[in-house]
Amino acid sequence: MLLSAVFLAPIFFSWSAVAVFFLLTGASLLLGHSVGFHRRLIHRSFDCPKWLERTLVWIGTSVGMSGPLWMIRTHDTRDWAQRQADCHDYLAHRQSMLRDAVWQLHCRLDLQHPPAFDYGEAGKDSFYRFLEATWMAQQIPVAALLFMGGGCSWVVWGICVRVSISVTGHWFVGHLAHRTGPQSWLVKGAGVQAHDVPWAAIPTMGEAWHNNHHAFPGSARIGLHPDQSDWGYAFIKLLQKLGLAWDIILPHHPDRAAAVTQMASALQPERASPITMRGI
Template sequence: MSGDHPDPCAVNSLVETPGCSPVEGRVVWDPIHSIWNGGMLAGALVLGPLTVSPGAAAVFAITTGAGLLLGHSVGFHRRLIHGSFKCPLWLEHVLVWVGTAVGMSGPFWMIRTHDLRDWAQRQADCHDYLAHRRPMLIDAVWQMHCRLKLMHPPAFDLGRVGRDRFYRLLERTWMLQQVPIAAGLYLMGGWGFVVWGVCARVAASVSGHWFVGHLAHRRGPQSWLVEGAGVQAHDVPWAAIPTMGEAWHNNHHAFPGSARIGLYPGQSDWGYRFIRLLERLGLAWDVRTPETMGDRKVLVPAKP
């Protein structure tokens, strides 16, 4: 069940069905996400230069950073998807709302997309879409404008997350969550704040998420290899700060249920620092780290 699985390395929401396979399938256009992602990028490119100001740039930096830290990294990835720490439900709702406001999609879509890729990359082979094997331009179009239709897909069980009425509302209205944000930004600073606080922020978050994900499965340092996995992960050190620690992707493949992703000296991990702050405030507990997860037998050290 998503977010509350007893196995810290499990793919939480995915249920393997007889004959399911991550290999055979076709990539098709995803009109909803394509039009949304393309529209936000077009708005940023066309209107951004006309409305830029120091205030608008500050709004972009603050809202993008806060969204990626509180929502995407801590709320969506480390809490909702992996259950790497526990917190009060009201706080989880706030963090997941922020994650939805990042503008990539709703919580159910994010969980299914993540868990399908996670499961597929652990198999001996998977479709190029799931492995980021195609050249960069093709992969960008595939990931931000298309979706994969597997011939024999697995099933999903979102558990208590799927039954949560607030998350069901967010799933139906994820695009509309930008409306109150845009209204507040307009009152604060006019259309420049809206363009940079909504269009540019969403475009940068979506494009950056794809770009780092593409590199993290193609090249870069490795500390660990996962035996039997057809796709191995790499770290993207330069992206550690803008991704709030998520760019230490090789570490994440090695210890997927860990709330701490930057594991070694010099590896910045603002997401984990925020979780530790919540822990000190009594708002987070049962925080998982590799030290508390036990040995994972499929791990072997990567050669230098």
């Protein structure tokens, strides 16, 4: 995908193809990756009709990172490891940017004694097992529609460029989010602490407020401060207004007072947060 994007995108450049790229990238990251995969399938931070969940998960699969079950396993392995006092460099993003890029984008970590996983309802869902087995092939129907709409130009920009940017961008923001940036919370006993990446808030649909997410992993709302954009949560609230989402979990719902410490910088009046330790 990356080679095709680098060599073919300039040849098949058109403004309509660029517009398709931005539209599909934004829509798939918002609906699929942020809301479908992360906040619904992995953390189950809200409830919705099964048909809607499956639609969002299919969109998440079309982002091009992996199938739904592998996404759960990768996410939960990393979360489990980062909560330990000692975390492997691969899972902590502790190495240099170049080495971490090679590891995360081109390698796989095989553990001799991996933790056991229970995929729950997702593991029993035949549709999700189908997506897991065919996740790469899910680009084919998207490519067919793009070809009918705008020919090769739309396919190159709507598939190759989109997938390359989404996958590489996911690693890049994740790398930064575990190395440097603002922090409002510290997770007690965790070997890896998260940071926020403010400039990436809109491109990631709110996922870049990663320090907040480490503190309240089950919350559907990740952008906690008034100045923290969170389009993923805004979309969930829209679904709620339409009667398509309910039982939305917010930071103050789970009891996290014993697990996290709020930093003094988060208590400044100009950054007044709806979540404080007293509020918890």
